[in-house]
Amino acid sequence: MLHQTERAEIVMSSDGPAEKSFGSDYFAALNPEQRAAVVHEGSPLLILAGAGSGKTRVITTKIAYLISQKNVDPRSILAVTFTKKAAEEMAERAVNLVPEAAFAQIRTFHSFGAWFLRKYSDEAGVDSNFTVYDDDDMVTLVSKAVPSLAKNQAKHAAHVISLAKDYCLTPDSSRLSEIESDPDFPAIYTAYEKRLRQTGNVDFGDLIQLPSLVIASDERIRRQIHYRFRVILVDEYQDSNVAQFKLLQAVAGVEDNSGTYVCVVGDDDQSIYKFRGAEVKNILTFKDFFPGTTIIRLEQNYRSTAPILAVANTVVKNNQGRLGKKLVSVRGKGKQPVMVFLPNQDDESAFCAELITKAHTKGCPYNEWAVLYRMNAQSLGFETEFLHRNIPYTVVGSLKFYEREEIKDVLAFLSLIANPRDEISFRRIVNKPARGIGAKTQDRIIDAAQHENGRDGRLPSLVECAQRHSSSLSKKAREGVAGFVSLVDEFSAFLAERSADTTSADEEVAPAAREILQAAQAEPAAGQKADEEKLSVFIKKIIVKSGLLEYHTAQDEIAGTQRAANMQELVNSAVLYPCTLSGLLDFLERIELDHTLEENGNTKNSDSVTLITLHNTKGLEFPRVIITGLESGVFPRQDKTGGELEEERRLFYVGITRAQNQLYITSCRERRLYGRTEHMLPSPFLSELGDTVKILGRKPSPFRDYSGFNDSPQQSDDPLVQKWCRGTRIYHDDFGYGQIVNTVTKDDNYVITVQFENGGRKCFMPRYQAGTLMIVKD
């Protein structure tokens, strides 16, 4: 699925004979701007890198250049990205250029935060064996901290808490009101934080927020960090949030005159994660916070043909407040992109299927194609159609392997062994399979633990606490607790014993690089590991002895699910980890910080069409791309205020710039949405395409209102449908003014639904309403 990019990148990085020495061949492969970015020094650097302009190559070459030409200690280089995939790719390519790059810290933001927090856990007030709570765990914890909240209230509160952390707002911040008007929110946030700190664990926001707070308040650590990191490189900088910006500032130490070199790479036109707290502002105002910033623009695009870039440029220029940049195609001429209007989504799927099939008969492999859509639900139609026509496809991102119940159960067991204060994991598995320890008993144990008040206000081990208090429980619960305690103890003891003599020599090699090193040298050794030394064997024992395997196998038989097999897959994924406490922590952290399933060999090699949301395409490229569902309300999702519309437009821009050779855009006049068939208006973005696209299909009537397509002859099968279309303002003799909000054809009768300004909603058949209903012209 994602291998296209990889394959292309690998080819790029291994061309030229300069594998060993960092010769002039490397520079020959770069254009003048790229070269300038690589050798730049002496001031902060902002690289504005357009889509497909070779930014990863610039960063990796820069790392290699610093190490081999400037004698920079690789351990003093910190390179951060947003995804694990990007980190791995960067590490791989840098190591290919210069092997010592394996000692550079090439990590995701969150993985860097985790590294920091384990190193300085005492100062940060967390357990050094912490695990990371995901969004679901946050909701559970909010519910426990503030029991009066209903489930959806807790959900909302948890969401706002993570947003608060994205903006680096603590519970006592007066600015919380800017993101949540509920006056109770600060109290909820406070209660949540207290409860979270009691467990010793962290949430995602903490991985960023806590390090920056620690660096700001602890001078000793601040000095250590500034001494350690002399070069900081940030990729995808346009998607950094306030907390990440603060962390960057803290680590860079501009105000302390640390002399650390900072280089960020980003593209303001590709900022698509505002809803997750990303701030384009970070890129627009970078030079204000890093005085003397040099700006280098990379505008030569190596990915797409000129006609595709023409579409991209013409769309994105409609956004205000950009730094301004125009992509120029290195590749030049190509096929003109095509805009296709279709009657409905079934025709849309069929159209895509036919395009792909036709190309396939001419020798085009399926994996050259990607079908892009705004929301995951849209994939279903394509899946049905492709299945029907025997077109192989891979849906990217909808697999929620680690969100499956059985997987979360196993992970909870492992997390509890790592950190026995973990309230959420304790609750999750203490009564699974049923041991007679219901919610009430669980509450009693947690209450008791809170009263015991462990070190630093943290809870004591919940397993030990349960045992201490078992005498006060019912007989059934007592037996259950005894069984559970001995189960956990057995595995904890086993792990502790095996961990006693291990050292953490690997600590200085970032995980992304570690995997490369392992793959390069230690493959056979890993395979020959004794069973007892493999974490996978340990986990397998756990799922058997805990009864989880039996429990879920029983579920499989009832519901025909694959739970046992899924658990086995989780076991398999631990095969390369050592059976030690630090091996367990590594394993858990890898999963917590990257929910995407490890690509196994056959998906990588299979020839299939990629079905993917627009968001998920960031950083990818495909020879042929179809962007679907260009309808108002679907994409852009709602006609919202300017800022949000601009973000949708950037998303469109990202989609367009994924295409290398061919681009298709589709729009339907009708779509089934939430069980209803709705008439759709074309996306407002389509009116911005001008003559950069070739148009196929009959343009829908409302399209006459958009500039750029006025030349098309109007056709319609029914004048009523043309006249009484969705969005039209009307006046009714009895009910007053209103707007057509929906239209349906039922038994040959065209029926419209009108929302009146007086609040009422009525259906009419226009053919019988000539007297009382009229269209208002404005």
Added chain:
DNA sequence: CCCGTCGTTATTTTT
């Protein structure tokens, strides 16, 4: 404690 039924609710989501 488990199972059925009814009602509600639908984005995007690197970590």
Added chain:
DNA sequence: TAACGACGGG
């Protein structure tokens, strides 16, 4: 439409 959560009965 469909999928999931809340609730009540066995």
